[in-house]
Amino acid sequence: MTFVILLGCLSHGLQELIWNRRVRRTEIKQAPLFIIGHWRSGTTWLHELLALDDRFTYPTTYVCFNPNRFLLTERFDAHWLGFLFKALLPEQRPFDNMAMGWERPQEDEFALCNLGLPSPYQKIAFPNRNPCPEYFSLEDVPSRELQRWKDAFVKFLKQLTIRNPKRILLKSPTHTYRIKVLLELFPDAQFVHIVRDPYTLFLSTMHLWKSLYEAQGLQEPKYDDLEDYVFENFLHMFQKLEEARPLLHAPRFHELRYEDLVQDPVGQLRKLYDQLELSDFERMLPKLKQYLEETNDYRTNRYDLTPELREEITRRWGQVIERYGYASGLGTPMRRNDAA
Numbered sequence: 159m160t161f162v163i164l165l166g167c168l169s170h171g172l173q174e175l176i177w178n179r180r181v182r183r184t185e186i187k188q189a190p191l192f193i194i195g196h197w198r199s200g201t202t203w204l205h206e207l208l209a210l211d212d213r214f215t216y217p218t219t220y221v222c223f224n225p226n227r228f229l230l231t232e233r234f235d236a237h238w239l240g241f242l243f244k245a246l247l248p249e250q251r252p253f254d255n256m257a258m259g260w261e262r263p264q265e266d267e268f269a270l271c272n273l274g275l276p277s278p279y280q281k282i283a284f285p286n287r288n289p290c291p292e293y294f295s296l297e298d299v300p301s302r303e304l305q306r307w308k309d310a311f312v313k314f315l316k317q318l319t320i321r322n323p324k325r326i327l328l329k330s331p332t333h334t335y336r337i338k339v340l341l342e343l344f345p346d347a348q349f350v351h352i353v354r355d356p357y358t359l360f361l362s363t364m365h366l367w368k369s370l371y372e373a374q375g376l377q378e379p380k381y382d383d384l385e386d387y388v389f390e391n392f393l394h395m396f397q398k399l400e401e402a403r404p405l406l407h408a409p410r411f412h413e414l415r416y417e418d419l420v421q422d423p424v425g426q427l428r429k430l431y432d433q434l435e436l437s438d439f440e441r442m443l444p445k446l447k448q449y450l451e452e453t454n455d456y457r458t459n460r461y462d463l464t465p466e467l468r469e470e471i472t473r474r475w476g477q478v479i480e481r482y483g484y485a486s487g488l489g490t491p492m493r494r495n496d497a498a
Contacts, residue, residue, distance in 0.1 A: 166224070166226050166227060167226075169226070169227035169230055169231055170226035170227050172227075172230055173226065173227050173229055173230040173231075176229075176230065177229050177230070177317070177320070180320060181313060181316050181317055181320065184316040184319050184320055185319075186312070186315055186316060186319055186326070186344075188325040188326075188346075189344035189345070189346040189347040189348070190315065190325070190326040190327065190328050190344060190347055190348075191208070191214070191325065191326070191327050191328070191347070191348045191349075191350070191434075192328050192329070192330075192333050192340065192347060192348070192349045192350070193205050193208070193327070193328065193329035193330075193349075193350050193352070194329070194330070194331065194333050194334040194337070194349055194350070194351050194352075194399075195331060195334060195351055195352040195353060195354075196331055196334070196353070196354070196359060196363070196392060196395055197331045197363050197366055198354065198359050198362035198363050198366055199331075199352050199353055199354040199359060199416055200352045200354055200416035200419060201265075201329045201330075201331060201352055202263075202265075202329070203419075204329070204350065204352055204419065205263045205327070205329040206262070206263055206449070207423065207427060207446065207449070208327055208350075208427075209263045209327060210442050210445040210446055210449055211436075211438075211441075211442040211445075212324075212442070213324060213325060213438070214324055214325055214326070214327040215318060215319075215321070215322035215323075215324040215325070215326055215327065216263045216264075216318075216326065216327040216328070217263070217264055217266050217269055217314075217318060217328070218260060218261050218262060218263065218264055219259065219260050219261070219262055219264040220232060220235070220260040220261065221264070221269065221318070221321070222264040222265065222266060222268040222269040222272065223264075223268060223269075223272060224272075225269040225270075225272050225273050225314060225317075226272070226273065228317070228321070229317055229320060229321060232321075263327070263329070265329060265330045265331075266314070266328050266329075266330050267279055267330040267331075267332045267333075269314055270307075270310065270311065270314070273310055273314065275293075275306075275307055275310055275311075276289070276290040276293050276303070276307075277289075277290055277293055277332075278290050278291060278293055278294055278332065279332075282367075282370045282371065282374050282375065283374060283375060283376045283377075284375070284376060284377055285367075285371035285375045285377055285379040285380075285381075286377050286379065286380050286382075287377075288383075288387070293307070293332075294332060294335040294336075294391070294394065294395075294398075295335040295336060295339075295394075295398050296335075296336055296339045297338075297339075304339075308339070308342075308343060311343070312343060331395070334351070334395050334398065334399055335394070335395055335398045335399075336398075337349065337398070337399065337402035337405070337406070338401070338402050338405070341402075341405060346410075347410070348409070348410045348411070348412075348434050349406060349410065349411050349412075350411075350412050350413075350414070350430060350434070351399065351411070351412070351413045351414075352413075352414055352415070352416055352419070353413065353414075353415055353416065353482045354415070354416035354417070355416075355417065355484050356392070356471060356475050356478060356479050356484055357463055357468060357471055357484070358461065358463075359392075360388060360389075360392075360467075360471050360475075361461035361463060362461065363388050363392075364384065364385070364388060365461070367384060367387075367388070368381065368384070389474050389475070392475060392478070393474070393475070393478075396478050408433060409433060409434050409435040410434075412429075412430050412433040412434055414426055414429070414430065415482065415483075423446070423450055424443070424446065424447070424450075427439070427446065
């Protein structure tokens with residue numbers, strides 16, 4: 159870690175020297191399209207599906223884990239150190255067996271965290287603490303620190319624009335809390351919100367955090383508060399979404415269910431394109447069909463839900479369960495991978 163940090167600091171200084179002036183002059187001409195939703199609700203799968211449209215650019219895994227230097231080093235690392243980077247990254251994510259790769263779409267919250275910004279994702283490294291909870295919604299962050307966050311976020315998106323000058327496609331569950339702030343930065347931004355059966359979602363989220371804490375934690379995780387952490391963050395997320403909903407009118411907002419996307423991905427994406435007035439859906443349809451054929455053998459993880467836990471989930475999340483039509487507690491279809 160110390161070696162990587164030292165290397166990153168040196169290359170970051172060189173990147174700033176070479177690229178900073180151009181970054182400052184760069185304009186983000188089209189507001190980003192944000193994929194939002196709770197962890198384990200299908201945001202990663204939806205991100206990969208929409209990234210098939212070559213009108214979008216997106217942060218890759220390489221970019222998100224090298225946000226201080228990717229403009230300077232990406233081509234060199236891919237060409238000369240590709241074998242090393244491939245060896246450093248597992249072929250599948252440990253918590254759901256979904257394919258990983260340095261060039262695949264990645265969650266930009268990891269980039270913000272790696273840029274040194276305060277982030278709730280610091281809990282992955284310190285699972286027995288709760289670092290930076292105010293950075294979920296950003297509403298309680300002091301004005302100077304909030305401006306620092308905004309400036310760093312916009313700078314990162316400008317760097318993405320230099321890398322590939324197309325409309326930016328982003329996905330991060332944390333952005334679900336931040337819609338008001340994101341609209342301050344990008345008044346014309348669009349949002350796609352995906353939801354999933356909360357009964358499956360709870361167990362899958364517990365599995366996600368346990369897997370990440372064990373693999374990435376700098377502490378021996380105790381899990382003392384993990385259930386409450388999942389319960390409370392879910393409610394906090396949907397509270398912030400409902401507060402922002404009056405600001406989200408068609409064609410700037412679209413909602414879909416993970417289960418519907420599993421059953422009819424082509425039809426659901428067609429509806430999404432129509433709702434957001436993205437046009438040219440037929441143009442990306444061949445790529446979409448090819449991707450679906452290549453990934454059709456994935457299967458979801460299975461979880462055992464006790465009657466006591468089902469009752470607790472219903473009690474604490476009942477309002478959201480009713481709103482999105484999950485009161486029957488039906489399980490998730492088994493055709494697709496348990497994508498986050």
